[in-house]
Amino acid sequence: MPTLTEHAEPLHSSGPSVVSAQIAERLNGVRERLAAVGRPDVKIIAVSKTFPADTVVAALQAGVADLGESYAQELVAKHALVGEAIPSNAVDEPTWHFIGGLQRNKVRKIAGVVDLWHSVDRLSLAKEIAKHAPGARILVQVDISGEDTKNGCAPDAVGELVDAALTEGLRVEGLMGIAVRSDPAAARPGFRLLRGLADAHGLAEVSMGMSADLEIAAEEGSTMIRVGSALFGPRT
Numbered sequence: 001m002p003t004l005t006e007h008a009e010p011l012h013s014s015g016p017s018v019v020s021a022q023i024a025e026r027l028n029g030v031r032e033r034l035a036a037v038g039r040p041d042v043k044i045i046a047v048s049k050t051f052p053a054d055t056v057v058a059a060l061q062a063g064v065a066d067l068g069e070s071y072a073q074e075l076v077a078k079h080a081l082v083g084e085a086i087p088s089n090a091v092d093e094p095t096w097h098f099i100g101g102l103q104r105n106k107v108r109k110i111a112g113v114v115d116l117w118h119s120v121d122r123l124s125l126a127k128e129i130a131k132h133a134p135g136a137r138i139l140v141q142v143d144i145s146g147e148d149t150k151n152g153c154a155p156d157a158v159g160e161l162v163d164a165a166l167t168e169g170l171r172v173e174g175l176m177g178i179a180v181r182s183d184p185a186a187a188r189p190g191f192r193l194l195r196g197l198a199d200a201h202g203l204a205e206v207s208m209g210m211s212a213d214l215e216i217a218a219e220e221g222s223t224m225i226r227v228g229s230a231l232f233g234p235r236t
């Protein structure tokens with residue numbers, strides 16, 4: 001079996017490796033932060049972008065079950081390397097979440113790998129996913145930042161996009177949002193808006209909260225947080 005070091009470094013993943021014991025300690029820290037706000041039930045998605053595949057393997061050994069990736073090429077490369085590195089009986093198969101901005105022409109490449117698509121923000125993308133991964137589980141990404149960002153549909157367009165995605169045969173499980181990054185306290189209104197939109201459309205899952213604002217997201221009804229630097233340290 002080839003070892004990780006025999007492969008060329010995948011795109012973006014050029015940062016240093018992080019060892020399992022350190023990730024386990026930090027994972028515990030994140031769990032404590034969730035417990036401190038009464039939400040130990042929130043799912044933790046480990047976002048390893050820029051870190052190499054052996055760090056992902058270390059995360060799985062540390063007890064991580066959900067992996068988040070932001071770049072299509074990096075996802076494909078890491079998925080292959082992680083699959084080789086882990087004996088199938090060592091840890092359960094991880095769940096792979098695609099959380100980054102997604103171009104339509106990248107969908108086919110990752111369709112066989114993604115378990116939950118977090119960043120579906122337009123009908124053309126939903127159609128492409130339905131074509132290459134019929135019946136896929138998705139979240140509709142909503143722009144909750146109030147900033148003029150590229151990613152996320154407008155809050156008042158959620159119903160239409162959810163209905164259209166359902167018509168395409170996709171399983172719409174919930175909504176995803178990225179809060180204003182400047183100041184964690186400023187994130188709360190956006191999180192509250194997203195939870196309210198999910199409830200209004202009868203959707204159970206809400207993907208919101210990152211390393212800096214996960215308590216606020218959890219308090220506002222997040223069901224899954226996407227955590228990078230709090231588990232792996234700063235990105236290079």
Ligand SMILES: *Cc1c(COP(=O)(O)O)cnc(C)c1O
Pocket residue numbers: 047049070099100178210211212226227228229230
């Ligand atoms: C990078 C990223 C995260 C993790 O960010 P941290 O601040 O390092 O926790 C979460 N969500 C998305 C969409 C990201 O791109």
